[in-house]
Amino acid sequence: MDAMKNGDVSFWYADMGGLPGYRPALPGDVDVDVCIVGAGYTGLWTAYYLKAANPDLSIAIVEKEFAGFGASGRNGGWCSGGFSWNRSKYLSSGTREGVIDFERQLRGTVDEVIRVCEAEGIDANIRRTDCLTFACTPAQMQRLRAEQADDMAWEVPQARSHLIGAAEAAARIRIKDVQGALVTGGVARVQPAKLVRGLAEAVERKGVAIYEQITVTGISKGRVTTNRGTVTAHRIVRATEGFTHGIPGNAREWIPLNSAIVVTEPVPEAMWEDLGWTGHEVFGDASHAYCYAQRTQDNRIAMGGRGVPYRFGSKTDVNGETQRETVEKLKEILYRMLPQTRALALDHAWCGVLGVPRDWCATAGLDRQTGIGWAGGYVGLGVSTSNLSGQTLADLVLDKQTERTTLPWVNRKPRKWEVEPFRWLGVHGMYWLYTLADRREAARGGMRTSRLATLANRIVGR
Template sequence: MTVRPPSLWLDGLDTPISTARPLARDINTDVAIVGAGYTGLWTAYYLKRARPDMRVAIVEKEFAGFGASGRNGGWASALLPTSLATLAKEHGRHSALAFDSAMRASVDELIAAAGDIAADAHIAKGGTVVVARTAVQWGRAQAQARDAIEWGLGDRVSLLDQTAARTRLNAAGTLGATYTPDCAAIQPARLVRALAAAVTDMGVDLYEGTPAKTIGPHRVVTPGGEVTAAHVIRATEGYTAGMPGFKRDVAPVYSLMIATAPLSDAQWRDIGLAQRETFSDYRHLIVYGQRTADGRMVFGGRGAPYHFGSATKPAFDTHEKVFAKLKASLVEMFPMLAEARITHRWGGALGIARDWHASVGLDAGTGIGWAGGYVGDGVTTTNLAGRTLRDLILGEDTALTRLPWVGHRSPRWEVEPLRWLGANAGLAGMSVADAEERLTRRPSLAARALAPLVGGH
């Protein structure tokens, strides 16, 4: 069955997407993976590279890349949802810096792996520029640069003055910016579909159109059959709450995006992003964007509501008011795009743990492993997760298995309606915080008060 692409990225594939071969019998395998997004596919890829004889099967409710892997902002970044300060407090400075280093190295590992599987993913490692467009935002940019120096990472985060910032990204009102080279712009759907093709060529059994009804020790139950395995890996990210027994483990929060028609060379000369840098700014309610290989502006952000009971539905992928706000924010940053035609609008669920701490692990007793809670920064993190799960499954003690996210257990989210009230209060509060700063020209008191709800430290 051919499916309708839910994003610009999936719409830009060379061949139509079709689902095929659902699981229709009981099978036994060495490793069963639930979810054919980046996490599940990278895990399968690195396992088969290390142990070609290992039997690996993946069950996927829709098709490979249906979720965030085929809909995200196209940032292969070194960002983590948990601050270095928090990691250091819990695990020590050395472990925190090791995690940071592993993430930066993972950007290059992902690029190399994409080359190995011949993925035409339109990758450009242009780094990330985050602009400051008010005096308060400029203060935050300066603080981030000072913080990087204190951590010994001054060579990875540069503070740009107004001229240098505008050279990279000529956003209206820019006063300065920070820049890091540790990010690549990619076409994420091209990468995930190429990865799915690569693992099937390596002998992985991929069953699409096969939802997992339950996950338990050494078994996955689907409508078409039961999978028994030594190890079962949950790689469901934003859809985790839909699995029995995992309702409060990860909250799905929607992020929405828009894309313009290809812009002219003159428009790009005005805007910048000559190296296809990814970009954001220092407001509280997150926005993000990139310049695509075919010259489109892709722009996204948070702001869509969390849905009661951690519900995820196709209808939630669109929200007219949020799309309108995204277009208004885009034009406010780049007035020259006021007449730009929007060709694609889409959204999807990302996964957030209660403490905003991504994690990966494997329970030796049950054989159940997991990775997730990426808070929208999963393109690179999934690659690190896949290699880490490989080592854990093979029983190897490596630098990856000693990173501070391994075995981390986040608190569960509150029961409803507290979860709904808290999540939406946090999202709404960030808009209030930005408005407060525009009025007072001082750091927001609302943002400080709401920090525990939205990952602040």
């Protein structure tokens, strides 16, 4: 642990040679057509599509740290086009056909991200691949069968979602005790910090001003107030996702849940052969306390999962530094699934936050009366979903009616989270029950899903 780098935002920046320098701060009061708060994927994609639609728009992005400081530069690098929210919840704001179309458009974001990267010369180490969700117990395999059946019921193409048995799953990656896997096709692995930094440079080339080290003190109709001046704008987009709670008046909109990642030293070629992991798939498992992993461009293993899930009062980390106990838990997951890796040293660990709405479902929208738009609540699917957010917000800002603006996530606003200490108790209770559910399943031979997991979901309305 002592030799491992902990924090400094993420390994992805170390991979790029270190943290970037800061862009200039706001020079004082400015007046623009559109002001975007937050220079992560959501804000940058919104600016990109606004400029594509109307190159003459004046756009200012204000960012508290630097472009890509948040989840956009810290995530697991899955550009999945995935849909892991509760489909039925979207029926309250749309139709079954609308939910199916929403999912179809999300799948298209993988090709769209790749298209833009090629057009703009962004080298984000993108590699098309599959996502494998492994089952290591009969109960986990049952859950995968139920998930795949639900996919089929909602008209997900079979090429996108299909099950494989133990032998075929082990032939993809030699996971210990594998029972089978759910294969999700049409995904991509990315180096997330390279993607967000390349996107920031692309929008700057199109004339978007990015101001960094700016603390936003308020957002109201036509005005974004900061510690360095006021931005006046016809339209404003709040693109702060996991940091939304820090903007006055938004403390209970979305809460910041923590996720952490460790990265190994470079893996020898002989070990890759032993692992059978030659297709560069991204993978996770069907445990309740799930994990996610990728094989990086420089042949390391990045393994992520939950650490301390939520800090009291919606506090966030300091520059990505994570807890020693979290690192140990992630090591346990890595060694449990891939015991061949026990000899590998860990080179880096970090954490970040993702924004979670009260109904655990992503949303994008714009209030016509105030002119303020928003998007987020991706709950771990931000790399691809933020691209659709950017396209959708651009349409809404420009008052366009398109196939995107009628989707059931548009203008969906769930109720607020509870005050403390109730939300801390609820979230920690949920994850405690998930951990206990996994332990009980293991103790009982993994034959049946523990009812504790169902109770955990009910506690927080997942």
